[in-house]
Amino acid sequence: DTGVSQDPRHKITKRGQNVTFRCDPISEHNRLYWYRQTLGQGPEFLTYFQNEAQLEKSRLLSDRFSAERPKGSFSTLEIQRTEQGDSAMYLCASSRHNLAGGTDTQYFGPGTRLTVL
Amino acid sequence: AQTVTQSQPEMSVQEAETVTLSCTYDTSENNYYLFWYKQPPSRQMILVIRQEAYKQQNATENRFSVNFQKAAKSFSLKISDSQLGDTAMYFCAFERQKLVFGQGTRLTINP
Numbered sequence: 407d408t409g410v411s412q413d414p415r416h417k418i419t420k421r422g423q424n425v426t427f428r429c430d431p432i433s434e435h436n437r438l439y440w441y442r443q444t445l446g447q448g449p450e451f452l453t454y455f456q457n458e459a460q461l462e463k464s465r466l467l468s469d470r471f472s473a474e475r476p477k478g479s480f481s482t483l484e485i486q487r488t489e490q491g492d493s494a495m496y497l498c499a500s501s502r503h504n505l506a507g508g509t510d511t512q513y514f515g516p517g518t519r520l521t522v523l
Numbered sequence: 524a525q526t527v528t529q530s531q532p533e534m535s536v537q538e539a540e541t542v543t544l545s546c547t548y549d550t551s552e553n554n555y556y557l558f559w560y561k562q563p564p565s566r567q568m569i570l571v572i573r574q575e576a577y578k579q580q581n582a583t584e585n586r587f588s589v590n591f592q593k594a595a596k597s598f599s600l601k602i603s604d605s606q607l608g609d610t611a612m613y614f615c616a617f618e619r620q621k622l623v624f625g626q627g628t629r630l631t632i633n634p
Contacts, residue, residue, distance in 0.1 A: 439621065439622070441622070446627075447626060447627070448527075448614050448616075448624030448625055448626055448627050449568070449614075449622070449624050450624070451621045451622065451623070454620075454621055461620075462620065462621065497568065499568075499622075511558070511570055511573055512618075512622060513570070514560075514567055514568040514569070515567065516566075516567040517567060
């Protein structure tokens with residue numbers, strides 16, 4: 407079990423540029439989550455997938471943000487026309503959810519730290 | 524909407540002491556899960572302990588234990604025999620499909 411991986415670990419970009427982050431979940435996990443964490447705060451939920459279906463999006467996720475999980479494995483999070491307020495750590499987590507409604511623990515990746523200049 | 528409150532922004536104890544971190548939450552749900560996660564400086568979030576709301580017995584994991592009071596919506600974490608490696612941000616989280624985190628408590632263990 408290699409754990410959740412994220413790429414890149416750090417990204418510095420200029421305001422107005424587009425950026426894309428990738429998350430590879432634990433292989434048998436069917437749920438994948440994206441969170442955003444600003445300095446000194448707890449993570450905030452952005453969106454999550456069960457297999458390839460995006461089941462919920464936070465109101466925090468503006469139209470400039472889009473996430474995909476096309477084959478139910480890895481996911482990408484794209485931010486278009488970045489703003490300085492987008493600077494944060496973007497965390498990915500995965501879990502195994504069963505049909506009986508039980509939920510397994512979410513395991514987190516190391517995060518991608520985005521700095522928008 | 525669920526909310527999670529951690530009222531202690533920072534705590535500091537000596538190595539080998541016992542420390543308790545507080546957490547309260549607000550929800551109208553009856554079935555949910557509660558977690559404590561640890562985030563060491565510049566390192567990733569890792570699970571400390573998990574509690575299912577339908578279980579009355581408090582969860583324990585080696586030196587870590589919780590005091591879960593469902594009626595009071597309280598979920599505190601006790602760390603016994605604290606170690607230098609316990610220094611980290613600790614987040615309390617509520618889960619019902621997605622995680623809702625508190626603001627965190629920065630815990631420092633001093634030698």
